[in-house]
Amino acid sequence: MVGTGFAVSARDGAARAGRLETGRGAVQTPAFMPVGTAATVKGMLPGAVRETGAEIILGNTYHLMLRPGAERVARLGGLHPFMNWPGPILTDSGGFQVMSLAQLRKLDESGVTFQSHIDGTRHHLTPERSVEIQRLLDADITMVLDECTRWPVEEPEAADSMRLSMRWAARSKEAFAPRAGYGLFGIVQGSVFQALREESAKALVEIGFDGYAIGGLAVGEGWETTEQALDVTVPFLPDDRPRYLMGVGRPEDMVGAVRRGIDMFDCVLPTRSGRTGKAFTRRGEINIRNARHAEDPRPIDEACGCPACRDYGRAYLHHLFKADEMLGPILLTWHNLSYYQDLMRALRDAIGAGRLDAYAAAFAAEQAKGDIEPL
Amino acid sequence: MVGTGFAVSARDGAARAGRLETGRGAVQTPAFMPVGTAATVKGMLPGAVRETGAEIILGNTYHLMLRPGAERVARLGGLHPFMNWPGPILTDSGGFQVMSLAQLRKLDESGVTFQSHIDGTRHHLTPERSVEIQRLLDADITMVLDECTRWPVEEPEAADSMRLSMRWAARSKEAFAPRAGYGLFGIVQGSVFQALREESAKALVEIGFDGYAIGGLAVGEGWETTEQALDVTVPFLPDDRPRYLMGVGRPEDMVGAVRRGIDMFDCVLPTRSGRTGKAFTRRGEINIRNARHAEDPRPIDEACGCPACRDYGRAYLHHLFKADEMLGPILLTWHNLSYYQDLMRALRDAIGAGRLDAYAAAFAAEQAKGDIEPL
Numbered sequence A, B: 001m002v003g004t005g006f007a008v009s010a011r012d013g014a015a016r017a018g019r020l021e022t023g024r025g026a027v028q029t030p031a032f033m034p035v036g037t038a039a040t041v042k043g044m045l046p047g048a049v050r051e052t053g054a055e056i057i058l059g060n061t062y063h064l065m066l067r068p069g070a071e072r073v074a075r076l077g078g079l080h081p082f083m084n085w086p087g088p089i090l091t092d093s094g095g096f097q098v099m100s101l102a103q104l105r106k107l108d109e110s111g112v113t114f115q116s117h118i119d120g121t122r123h124h125l126t127p128e129r130s131v132e133i134q135r136l137l138d139a140d141i142t143m144v145l146d147e148c149t150r151w152p153v154e155e156p157e158a159a160d161s162m163r164l165s166m167r168w169a170a171r172s173k174e175a176f177a178p179r180a181g182y183g184l185f186g187i188v189q190g191s192v193f194q195a196l197r198e199e200s201a202k203a204l205v206e207i208g209f210d211g212y213a214i215g216g217l218a219v220g221e222g223w224e225t226t227e228q229a230l231d232v233t234v235p236f237l238p239d240d241r242p243r244y245l246m247g248v249g250r251p252e253d254m255v256g257a258v259r260r261g262i263d264m265f266d267c268v269l270p271t272r273s274g275r276t277g278k279a280f281t282r283r284g285e286i287n288i289r290n291a292r293h294a295e296d297p298r299p300i301d302e303a304c305g306c307p308a309c310r311d312y313g314r315a316y317l318h319h320l321f322k323a324d325e326m327l328g329p330i331l332l333t334w335h336n337l338s339y340y341q342d343l344m345r346a347l348r349d350a351i352g353a354g355r356l357d358a359y360a361a362a363f364a365a366e367q368a369k370g371d372i373e374p375l
Helices: A046-051 A061-066 A070-075 A079-083 A095-100 A127-137 A155-175 A194-207 A223-236 A251-259 A269-275 A307-311 A314-322 A327-352 A356-368 B046-051 B061-066 B070-075 B079-083 B095-100 B127-137 B155-175 B194-207 B223-236 B251-259 B269-275 B307-311 B314-322 B327-352 B356-368
Strands: A005-012 A015-022 A025-029 A031-034 A057-059 A089-091 A103-108 A111-115 A122-125 A141-143 A183-188 A211-214 A243-245 A264-267 A278-281 A284-287 B005-012 B015-022 B025-029 B031-033 B057-059 B089-091 B103-108 B111-115 B122-125 B141-143 B183-188 B211-214 B243-245 B264-266 B278-281 B284-287
Touching: A005 A327, A015 A327, A025 A031, A025 A327, A031 A057, A031 A327, A061 A070, A061 A095, A061 A122, A061 A127, A070 A127, A079 A089, A079 B314, A089 A127, A095 A111, A122 A127, A127 A141, A127 A155, A155 A183, A155 A194, A183 A194, A194 A211, A194 A223, A211 A223, A223 A251, A251 A327, A251 A356, A269 A278, A269 A327, A278 A327, A307 A327, A314 A327, A314 B079, A327 A356, B005 B327, B015 B327, B025 B031, B025 B327, B031 B327, B061 B070, B061 B095, B061 B122, B061 B127, B070 B127, B079 B089, B089 B127, B095 B111, B122 B127, B127 B141, B127 B155, B155 B183, B155 B194, B183 B194, B194 B211, B194 B223, B211 B223, B223 B251, B251 B327, B251 B356, B269 B278, B269 B327, B278 B327, B307 B327, B314 B327, B327 B356
Parallel strands: A031 A264, A057 A089, A089 A141, A141 A183, A183 A211, A211 A243, A243 A264, B031 B264, B057 B089, B089 B141, B141 B183, B183 B211, B211 B243, B243 B264
Antiparallel strands: A005 A015, A015 A025, A103 A111, A111 A122, A278 A284, B005 B015, B015 B025, B103 B111, B111 B122, B278 B284
């Protein structure tokens, strides 16, 4: 096969359960991709990431092009042996981080010029260079360079920004060398404007991609607006290709997005929250630094089988964070990634059983209960 | 059995290989105890610590009494379930850290008063309270409270300090409730003065302990002087009890100490060095942050079976430290602890085979070669 494959195995309303096929293995969808920004999922060995259930991870082109550098990674055999992750890797295009992290950025038709936030060196990122970097990294799924439209924005500016992204998408497709097992995904833009989302989706389908991402959402517009944008975008995407909602999100938001036909997610939330002492549970989020956990021998979530819940009580985890011990972030990251993967598994199972509405209702009811009673 | 047991299984010159028996399992000697200061070996899950070969770890009474507090640990079932380390734990007495970390400390016959370096609270640590704290923690091996004599020091002051420690040792023995599988170790003081070391050793033997530590060495006096102090101390210690050289040390120093009859060690060096990018190898120490490792795909030490060496090249480890990624300290800590445990295993094997001199010579020759040639 040229490109990646995708097969839907079950449907429940707009939701689908399926299988994304890459040259480095299959990914069951709905799938959550842990973020491995700088060639590491922070604090986790790859084997531990895999143990949580993750079948694909995400790498950040912006960070990797600056350090250690795409050419260096290529000389070392690519990202997979470099970081010891043998499974599929999706890399973003660098566009989002250039906008959020880089300095002195300047955008024109050709691409974007910026200064590294690490050492001030100047770089020029074009659609062609982004594709080349991702090839050097040996990414299994390459994302097209796009401009992540700022929020809030007026419609004319959103239209100009989206159309630039569509021209870049065509150049990316042109630059991408098709290979068996490797995929290229386009990214729908258009902010919250229905007509622009439709125009963008149609433009991408016209170019033709292995998968379609929805970008520029969950950037501050509010979740209800995000869902409305999904509702007017998804119908214009091909049914036989995976749909990836970038940068999302909170557990409840992913449930809502899956019900609207989304297949893939990535987000720093489980890893970043874990590092600051926040843990996701069936019954909502808790902050393990809170004093009420100081003598609580119970696990974060007794339904969870991760090492943090299996081997430790809240009191110990609380102590680790109070004492600034590395093992605290390690264990809570592990827990949160497990929670996210367990949620994806439950969504796949619910779709397979045709019980997604009931699952979503039970999920919301459980979350609303809040944390277990203090001892 | 009341107390801990110890049996020598092989001898080679002054060196011994043996077995320390505790209620939570046996420890093969010579043994290195990784330091788990605040109820965690920094950055390592207990299972990983055990995988390196460690059979016993050390906890710090000073840190644990301040945070989370000995009574709290006791209410949570003791240190072992709290931190998920089912094997033996030796706790120090708190004396050394009071001297090196606490503020406004004041020492008198009764004990030492100090302010916590964490929150400024005042504490009074006596030999009796130190034994009680270690019982609350449920330490398998309790250390007597001593005064770690400062360096440099004149003989009269060293004598006063040592004799105070001996009176405290007697009070500790009195306060310690003998239990099957739990041991109490005395600590020889006397700085570098032969007569004082002899007097101290004899005083402790007169009181009677399950094991004998040698304290107040490797505090700046130079390794040759340390070895001389060992030479004049060890002969006065009972042959049928384990001997523990506290706070040591560098790999080459442990080889020298084992040849002088030492059975146990603890040191922060492998863990602390690992966190700052330093790795121990058969051919000496390297700093992985050094630019010459930036594109080197070879492992730190191809003779090592730890995950850092088995799964990664130096280039990746270099990248992790440059990018301040947690996985760098995690992997180098793992490597260094593996190196230390491999060294202990090799020393035990060499003693068992009656080849310790040859082993020590080969060890020194290999170390002198320095790191492998750059690519």
